[in-house]
Amino acid sequence: MAFLARKISRAKWDPGPGPGEIRADAVTGDLRTEDDDLSMWICPQSGGLDLPSNLSDVVLALASGSKRVDKIDVAWISIEALHAQGLAPTPTAGETPVASLQDRHVDLQQLDYERLGKVARLLSSAVRNNQVQRFREKQVVSLLVEAVKRNALRPEDLQPDVRERITRNLGEP
Amino acid sequence: MNNPTESQSGTAYTRQRSGFSAPSRRYVGETSDFMIEISESPGIAHISIEDLALVLRQLEANAESESTRSSTATMCVRRKSIFDTIGGLAGPPRLPDGIEVAFASLIRALDAEIVEDGEPHPVEDAIGGFVREFGARYLCEALFAAAFRPTRTASFLRLLGRIQIVPSRDRGRLVERGLASTRVEVRDAAIQAVESWHDPALVDLLMSHRDSEAWLADYAKAVAQDLTE
Numbered sequence: 357m358a359f360l361a362r363k364i365s366r367a368k369w370d371p372g373p374g375p376g377e378i379r380a381d382a383v384t385g386d387l388r389t390e391d392d393d394l395s396m397w398i399c400p401q402s403g404g405l406d407l408p409s410n411l412s413d414v415v416l417a418l419a420s421g422s423k424r425v426d427k428i429d430v431a432w433i434s435i436e437a438l439h440a441q442g443l444a445p446t447p448t449a450g451e452t453p454v455a456s457l458q459d460r461h462v463d464l465q466q467l468d469y470e471r472l473g474k475v476a477r478l479l480s481s482a483v484r485n486n487q488v489q490r491f492r493e494k495q496v497v498s499l500l501v502e503a504v505k506r507n508a509l510r511p512e513d514l515q516p517d518v519r520e521r522i523t524r525n526l527g528e529p
Numbered sequence: 530m531n532n533p534t535e536s537q538s539g540t541a542y543t544r545q546r547s548g549f550s551a552p553s554r555r556y557v558g559e560t561s562d563f564m565i566e567i568s569e570s571p572g573i574a575h576i577s578i579e580d581l582a583l584v585l586r587q588l589e590a591n592a593e594s595e596s597t598r599s600s601t602a603t604m605c606v607r608r609k610s611i612f613d614t615i616g617g618l619a620g621p622p623r624l625p626d627g628i629e630v631a632f633a634s635l636i637r638a639l640d641a642e643i644v645e646d647g648e649p650h651p652v653e654d655a656i657g658g659f660v661r662e663f664g665a666r667y668l669c670e671a672l673f674a675a676a677f678r679p680t681r682t683a684s685f686l687r688l689l690g691r692i693q694i695v696p697s698r699d700r701g702r703l704v705e706r707g708l709a710s711t712r713v714e715v716r717d718a719a720i721q722a723v724e725s726w727h728d729p730a731l732v733d734l735l736m737s738h739r740d741s742e743a744w745l746a747d748y749a750k751a752v753a754q755d756l757t758e
Contacts (some may be wrong), residue, residue, distance in 0.1 A: 360632065365645075366717070367714040369747075381680060420645030422648065424646075426646035426725070427646060427724065429646075492755060493725070493753075
């Protein structure tokens with residue numbers, strides 16, 4: 357089993373006023389599609405556990421393509437749960453300067469109102485079940501610095517503000 | 530009244546006019562014997578000697594009826610009452626010219642695009658300009674007004690966290706009020722602002738915060754630890 361992860365803003369997924377309600381801000385803010393496609397990242401299962409492994413790779417992929425270093429919330433859902441809703445991910449190249457992670461990207465393609473709603477329900481359920489993890493700014497910096505140190509990421513491929521921040525931290529123990 | 534002493538409370542202080550260092554253009558006229566600075570918001574108000582005498586006579590009468598209080602306690606109560614009453618007589622302080630228009634402009638620009646982690650927002654520079662021109666004190670009130678949308682408050686707090694020129698005292702006020710919000714989004718944004726400012730002076734606020742949401746309580750604690758390492 358594998359999982360699909362996506363960056364969200366956790367506070368937006370705070371339960372709505374009624375049971376099972378999903379705030380519109382969560383959908384319009386965190387499930388923005390491009391050409392009806394929704395970007396997600398693959399995480400393998402962690403051993404026999406019902407948990408994703410290497411979630412930090414997803415954060416690295418996201419943060420290395422960002423223009424600022426901020427905290428990142430990542431939520432995950434199982435691919436089986438997606439299949440059960442009639443949704444299938446399509447592998448596409450991820451937009452990240454970390455070359456080794458580019459093939460870990462998928463799109464949920466040709467989404468319409470109904471199918472996007474199904475994704476929203478799955479993500480909402482995931483957040484309620486604590487299938488979400490926050491990486492603080494300091495942790496994000498640390499992931500980027502480590503990636504540079506092991507040559508998985510070149511500083512020159514980072515956006516200027518991120519590069520400046522990482523370069524500053526590279527010299528620190 | 531012939532020998533008024535400078536005194537302070539949590540809300541206001543008065544000074545004999547000759548001892549006040551504010552620009553003289555603030556005076557309304559020669560009949561004004563006192564100027565009042567309301568410290569919770571910008572501006573200086575005035576009270577006539579007649580009104581002040583009326584307030585003091587009334588408070589004197591009230592104090593005499595409360596003989597069980599110690600003299601210190603009585604003085605504190607009277608002093609607070611004076612300032613409360615003066616504040617009521619003076620009304621709200623005058624806002625700097627153009628501040629409301631500038632704030633409305635910020636809101637329009639903020640609403641045009643969502644605030645996203647990892648991405649700059651087009652209104653960031655304008656907020657920085659606003660703080661440079663007017664300070665952040667106005668925002669400490671405006672962002673938490675009852676009619677102001679909490680989602681906007683959260684967005685403002687997240688963006689203010691990206692602006693290092695926000696004065697330390699105002700950072701504390703913004704975070705304190707944000708943490709007191711009933712909305713998770715606002716509390717989360719207040720903690721993120723501290724994280725973005727990298728301001729160790731705000732650690733105590735986070736450490737003393739008790740949040741009903743476990744994940745948010747963990748976040749506050751972790752950010753506080755990050756800032757003290």
